Amino acid sequence: EAQVTQNPRYLITVTGKKLTVTCSQNMNHEYMSWYRQDPGLGLRQIYYSMNVEVTDKGDVPEGYKVSRKEKRNFPLILESPSPNQTSLYFCASTLITGTGGSEQFFGPGTRLTVL
Amino acid sequence: AQSVSQHNHHVILSEAASLELGCNYSYGGTVNLFWYVQYPGQHLQLLLKYFSGDPLVKGIKGFEAEFIKSKFSFNLRKPSVQWSDTAEYFCAVNAGQAAGNKLTFGGGTRVLVKP
Numbered sequence: 001e002a003q004v005t006q007n008p009r010y011l012i013t014v015t016g017k018k019l020t021v022t023c024s025q026n027m028n029h030e031y032m033s034w035y036r037q038d039p040g041l042g043l044r045q046i047y048y049s050m051n052v053e054v055t056d057k058g059d060v061p062e063g064y065k066v067s068r069k070e071k072r073n074f075p076l077i078l079e080s081p082s083p084n085q086t087s088l089y090f091c092a093s094t095l096i097t098g099t100g101g102s103e104q105f106f107g108p109g110t111r112l113t114v115l
Numbered sequence: 116a117q118s119v120s121q122h123n124h125h126v127i128l129s130e131a132a133s134l135e136l137g138c139n140y141s142y143g144g145t146v147n148l149f150w151y152v153q154y155p156g157q158h159l160q161l162l163l164k165y166f167s168g169d170p171l172v173k174g175i176k177g178f179e180a181e182f183i184k185s186k187f188s189f190n191l192r193k194p195s196v197q198w199s200d201t202a203e204y205f206c207a208v209n210a211g212q213a214a215g216n217k218l219t220f221g222g223g224t225r226v227l228v229k230p
Contacts, residue, residue: 040124040222042119042121042205042220043220048217090158092218094216101147101167101209102147102209103149104209106159107158108158
């Protein structure tokens, strides 16, 4: 089954304690991205990756890092989490269609609370 | 840069009423358009998408949307809602490779259907 998986699904942590949220896709997509969802703001892109070892900032990259060492995995790293990073995080994997369009497949989400 | 606005933040309806959610985007080039739904406590699900062709798009669960290029709009409609349509709805735009395949979301519309 084609899917995007994220772990953990729920996480409560404290300010300054480094954490990693993993994301994995089994669709062999080159393009992956991370979003955060906040009330009234919809989803905003944090980082994206167009291929292995190619990553770039999205709209709200401050306080986050990513890596793309292999095609299927795209972990999100918070080196020193702060309370304003409390949010719902979604990983997405993108299918680029032959006609130049694209469609994103979302993971189940990770609800992060930083105390 | 592309942007998406959803006019209504909250909508309250009774069962069997008709629903229309507005979505306008700003981007001068070719776009792919999407509507996603997020049921309480769940992740995003794709309702429908528009890439090209017939501007009236039919999706799952009886939803449809109409792309009006001249108005930069992609409004979502359902003729008769059910209690189970209570959810948050997100409009999203992807401007393709020219914009890094980034999916830009509107702020979301929370829909409450009263039984």
